[in-house]
Amino acid sequence: xxxxxxxxxxxxxxxxxxxxxRAKIYLxxxxxxxxxxxxxxxxxxxxxxxIEFYEDGVSEREHLLNIISISNYSTNFKxxxxxxxxxxxxxxxxxxxxxxxxxxxEQIPTPPHFxxxxxxxxxxxxxxxxSWTAFxxxxxxxxxxxxxxxxxxxxDYESLAQLELELFKRN
Numbered sequence: 001x002x003x004x005x006x007x008x009x010x011x012x013x014x015x016x017x018x019x020x021x022r023a024k025i026y027l028x029x030x031x032x033x034x035x036x037x038x039x040x041x042x043x044x045x046x047x048x049x050x051i052e053f054y055e056d057g058v059s060e061r062e063h064l065l066n067i068i069s070i071s072n073y074s075t076n077f078k079x080x081x082x083x084x085x086x087x088x089x090x091x092x093x094x095x096x097x098x099x100x101x102x103x104x105x106e107q108i109p110t111p112p113h114f115x116x117x118x119x120x121x122x123x124x125x126x127x128x129x130x131s132w133t134a135f136x137x138x139x140x141x142x143x144x145x146x147x148x149x150x151x152x153x154x155x156d157y158e159s160l161a162q163l164e165l166e167l168f169k170r171n
Contacts, residue, residue, distance in 0.1 A: 011101040012043050018115070019094035023086070023133040030080035038077045045073050046095065054099060054108045063112045064138055067092045089135030092116060103161060114164035116144050123167040124148055 016039050026035060050066050058066070070091040078084035086094075092115070099111035114120065121129045124147055130140045148160050157163040 007105065008107075011098065011105070012039075015094055015098040015101065016042075018097045018117075019090050023090045023093075025081055025086050025090060027080055027082055034077075034080045038074075038080060041077070042070070042074065042094075046070065046098065050095070051102070051108070054102070054111065057109050058112060060112050064142075067095055067138070070095055087134070087136050088138055088141065089116070089132040092135070092141055093132060100161065100165075104165075110159045110161050112160070113145055114148075114161050114168075116141055120164060120168055124151060 050069070053062065053066070067088060068091070071085055071088055074081060074085040074091070092113075096111065096113055096115040099108065100115060102108045103111050116132050116135075118129055118132065121132075121144060124144070126144065126147060130144065132141075135141055145160070148163060152160055152163050155163060157166065
């Protein structure tokens with residue numbers, strides 16, 4: 001295993017932990033082996049079908065469709081997932097977090113968005129904090145992204161990803 005392959009495996013692990021740990025995505029009867037197979041299959045799907053598009057950059061529309069495609073793909077594991085799939089909120093957190101790490105490792109250009117969670121909503125100064133784990137569609141996500149775009153216009157940052165990187169610091 002190369003050093004880069006090792007780091008990319010760790011990045012995937014961090015991404016799934018960040019997206020799944022508070023989301024309660026699994027049914028009570030899901031075994032550890034079921035979960036492991038799901039994460040491995042999801043990684044393969046994202047890596048083989050989506051990441052290459054980010055190497056050249058994607059539009060916001062394409063990015064939203066990619067998030068939806070992850071949710072749709074997860075229905076292949078409906079027997080172990082609450083509600084038969086991972087929803088839009090969990091899908092966006094997973095993909096955006098993974099892209100953020102790849103970008104920070106200089107594996108891809110700047111991603112179009114950033115991971116939406118409670119912390120970043122607070123840092124953006126939103127009055128109403130949305131439960132990202134409950135996003136069933138893109139509507140609340142787009143509202144948050146649009147608020148971040150307003151903040152970006154009055155900042156020295158070149159992208160939403162750079163803005164979020166500055167705002168999101170570990171406590």
